Amino acid sequence: MADTTTRPLRVAVIGAGPAGIYAADMLTKSEPVASGELAVSIDLFDRYPTPFGLIRYGVAPDHPRIKGIITALRSILGRGDIRFFGNVEYGTDLTLADLGAHYDAVIFATGAVYDAPLNIPGIELEGVHGAAEFVAWYDGHPDFPREWELAAKEIAVIGNGNVALDVARVLAKHADDMLVTEIPGNVYQGLKRSPVTDVHIFGRRGPAQVKFTPLELRELAKSRDVDIVVYDEDFAYDEASEQAVAENNQVKVMVRTLEKWRADDSPKTASRRLHLHFLQSPREILGEDGKVVGLRMERTRLNGDGSVSGTGELIDHPVQAVYHAIGYLGSRLPELPFDDARGVIPNAEGRVLSEDGSTVLHGLYATGWIKRGPVGLIGATKSDALETVTHLLEDRPVLPAATSPDPRSVVDLLEARGVAYTTWEGWLALDEHEQALGQSSHDAEGNPRERVKVVERDEMVSVSRDGVQQPVSSNV
Structure with missing residues (x-):
């Protein structure tokens, strides 16, 4: 000993x-x-x-x-x-x-x-990426490739945590606005070439169950020439949601922020848009000729305790790239x-x-x-x-x-x-x-x-x- x-x-x-x-x-x-x-x-x-x-x-x-x-x-x-x-x-x-x-x-x-796996049909298609790999690219990780293909105009990000928000924000942000950070030159050039117009963030539960923090949420609205878009049909609160808002100040702040964006009916005139979707769960990544052409989501409903169940209603979103940010492993x-x-x-x-x-x-x-x-x-x-x-x-x-x-x-x-x-x-x-x-x-x-x-x-x-x-x- x-x-x-x-x-x-x-x-x-x-x-x-x-x-x-x-x-x-x-x-x-x-x-x-x-x-x-x-x-x-x-x-x-x-x-x-x-x-x-x-x-x-x-x-x-x-x-x-x-x-x-x-x-x-x-x-x-x-x-x-x-x-x-x-x-x-x-x-x-x-x-x-x-x-x-x-x-x-x-x-x-x-x-x-490493990324936790997302096991749905279409995960093998060209244009599907794990968030961890994208983060490693824009952070200049020495063990990852220097090049990253950014050819999609419409992009889906699956996940409602801080990493999902980071990925979506970086994808939507104008490259010139990233020059105040330490990003490497190859990352700036890659983002500069991106033709993106719309980035969609998807969470399977409601606004009161999101896993990100108020700081990350508020940062979304600070990007120049990027509009925040939310949808009335994606907002629902069950008994557990109401309790979380009443008892947890962090949840209260985030719901208040989201509801403020929901009530904002001003014209969306920015060249890029960040869409926040709730109560939708991924079912399939749609493809043609081996490439991503869409994302099929199922509408969910809150069960009263903050959990959700599928409704059977399917919604197809036209996107050309999908990033999954459902956790690390x-x-x-x-x-x-x-x-x-x-x-x-x-x-x-x-x-x-x-x-x-x-x-x-x-x-x-x-x-x-x-x-x-x-x-x-x-x-x-x-x-x-x-x-x-x-x-x-x-x-x-x-x-x-x-x-x-x-x-x-x-x-x-x-x-x-x-x-x-x-x-x-x-x-x-x-x-x-x-x-x-x-x-x-x-x-x-x-x-x-x-x-x-x-x-x-x-x-x-x-x-x-x-x-x-x-x-x-x-x-x-």
């Missing part, structure tokens, strides 16, 4: 998004084992060359709240008491056995980056048990369990979406991390001891294997480089942009490593 009375507890965190960073931060607040000595020595690994995970590669770039979250995460990593290793792939560059040799405990915070990690149905690592409040759930695997933990599924916002991620970290610290007496706990030993291993890892100092160099790219580029009004995101992995690694002269610190 790990004797951490004479040395700091060695912990590896796999995944440098909010979940991983918050877990690492909470671990640093443990009581020191001796005066002036850290209680926990933490290394944070990520498969991307940069930190911040979902905030960099999963949130629309025109969200104003991104900067605040990045600032908070940056302040944690900028303290210097957590080492960051980017461009390190778990299962390839470091195995589970490697981690067991160098760390007393491992926290997996790898998130959920985690993916299996090498050498770890996995719940394929839920897309999570089996766990009991963060303690990893065997595949059948009968045994706790000592020293292995999970937090974030890979622990509980892709639900909840940043606040839930913090409380989730606290639960996992609390159990990890409780388990100190039974943790399997690292055989090579010296912080330098894992650096030597990566270098011996030729892994071109990046560091926090490397991120600062890349950050400065992206800001310089922004200064040499301009928005639609001729002003320098705040930054331009680098997309290619090799370029990110090169800028990060070339900008750092000193090796990673070995005394954390």
Whole structure:
């Protein structure tokens, strides 16, 4: 077992998004084992060359709240008491056995980056896309293609969560209005060529059951030259709806916003329109010659408890592209048990369990979406991390001891294997480089942009490593 009375507890965190960073931060607040000595020595690994995970590669770039979250995460990593290793792939560059040799405990915070499947006829047609892939494209994800076909004039987005709103807003927005963000040049050019006129967002339940938040909803109306269109027949409230409006201020604000748009009978003169539809459930994607030509929806009715049932009434919407945003799904990690149905690592409040759930695997933990599924916002991620970290610290007496706990030993291993890892100092160099790219580029009004995101992995690694002269610190 790990004797951490004479040395700091060695912990590896796999995944440098909010979940991983918050877990690492909470671990640093443990009581020191001796005066002036850290209680926990933490290394944070990520498969991307940069930190911040979902905030960099999963949130629309025109969200104003991104900067605040990045600032908070940056302040944690900028303290210097957590080492960051980017461009390190778990299962390839470091195995589970490697981690067991160098760390007393491992926290997996790898998130959920793939689309949950939509199993309806026509899903295989050309013009059907998962929202996660589109988000990865417009966020400049290094592992996705640089090109994205935007040839449809009428587009459907299936889903009533924040991701659905992000996708719809980006599709409807004029490309020049995205230049105030950090979008890469290839994304701007792709959006610039889009002939879109109408984007339809579909939810199968009513206005009081939507899963997005007031901020995301209000942002829809801020897009220049884009009209919001809603339909009287899509508005219905049952007993559960009325109760939700009365008891939940967030629901009340969103319903009030939607009803305001419903009452607005001013002429719709914008060149693009964003349509919000409720009480419609997808039944089939219609195609001709292998391409999308429409979306068949079934009208639903509220049952009194907020759930819905189909009515049998079918509605066909002419569209040439369909994006499904019905949720994310985690993916299996090498050498770890996995719940394929839920897309999570089996766990009991963060303690990893065997595949059948009968045994706790000592020293292995999970937090974030890979622990509980892709639900909840940043606040839930913090409380989730606290639960996992609390159990990890409780388990100190039974943790399997690292055989090579010296912080330098894992650096030597990566270098011996030729892994071109990046560091926090490397991120600062890349950050400065992206800001310089922004200064040499301009928005639609001729002003320098705040930054331009680098997309290619090799370029990110090169800028990060070339900008750092000193090796990673070995005394954390």
